[in-house]
Amino acid sequence: MGSTLPPVAIVILTWNQREVTLECLGSLEQMDYPDERLEIIVVDNGSSDGTSEAIGDRFPAVTVIRNEENLGFAGGNNVGIRSALVSDASCIMLLNNDTVVDRPMLRTLVAVLESNADAGIVGPKMLYFDEPNIVWCAGNAIRWRTGDSVRLGAETRDTTRQVQPQEVDFITACGICLRREVIEEIGLLDPRFFIYYEETDWCMRARDAGWHIMYAPEARLWHKVSAAMGTASPATDYYMNRNVLLFLTKNLHGLAKVRSMGLAAGRNLLAVAAYTAKPCGGRRLPNRNARLYALRDAILGRWGKMGPDVEAVCYPDMPR
16 A cells, blocks of 8 residues: 555755754654655754764664755755655655654645645644644735735644645645645745745745645644744844745735835834834844844845844854
8 A cells, every 4th residue: 555655755954953853753753654655854954963963873764965054944955855856756845853743644745635636735734842732833824915924723722623625825834745746847945035935935936837735634743833043033033024025026016016015114114113112121122133134135135144244133142
C-alpha cells in the first residue's frame, strides 16, 4: 500500500535551535508515511550550536545541507527546495523546525492533493504546542482593502466537526505542502522578503496560475509559536511592516494598491506614535525605531536581510 503513495520531500530550515529541531525530527520519525517514499532535508542556515552534527548522530537518514550564512527563511528554504526538485519528489513540504506533527498529517495532506487535480497547495490545522486543543491557524484570509491578513479559526477550540478541506487565501509556511508542478510553474520563494510574507506571495502566484489553495482540518501539527524571534521583537516588527508593502506592491495595482499600502503604512505610523508617547521606560523604542526603518527601506526598495543600522536596533547585544 505504501508504494502507491507519491514520494514526498520535507524541507526543514533551522538556525541555532538544535533541541527544537531534534524534537521536530523525532515526531516525523513517528509518522505513518512509508520511509521509502519520504525524504527529509534539513537546511542549517549557518548555525553555531552543533545542530548539523546532532542531526547526523540522531537521524543519519536525514539529508543535512549547511549554509555558510543565514540566508533568511526564503533563501534558506530555497536551498532545500532546489535539492528536493533534483529528487523524484511529487510533493514538497516546508515545515517549521519548531513544530511537532500528528502521525497521519502527511498522508492526509497528500490525499487532498491526490483527490483534487486543481489543488496545488495544502496546509494542516496548526495548534498551539502549549495549548494543544487551541487553534493557532486554520488557513488564512487576506483583507485586500486594508492591506492585512487574518488567521482563520485562531484562538478557537479544536473540534472534529469540520472534516472537509476548504479553499483559503494562503497557507502559513509553518507547514505548507505543494505539488512539484506548482513550484516548477511559479518558481521559488522570493528572497527579497527574507522572512515573513514570502509564503503569502507564493500562494498568490499559485492562485494566479490557476491552482487552488486548500486547508485540510483533519491534518494537524503543533506549533511552538515564535520560538525563533518572538511575536513583539523589533526584528519581527521590521520585517512584517517592510514586507507587507513589498507584498502589496507585487499583488495589487492602481488605486487598490495605493489605498492598501496607505492603510498598512498608516497602521505602522500609529504604532510608532504610540511607542513614542508611551515608551514604557524605553523598552518600546527599539520596536519604534525598527518600524521607522521598515518604512524607510520599503520606500528606498531595500529588501532582503536587514542592514547593519537596523541590526544594531534589533540586536543591540550582538557582537560586531
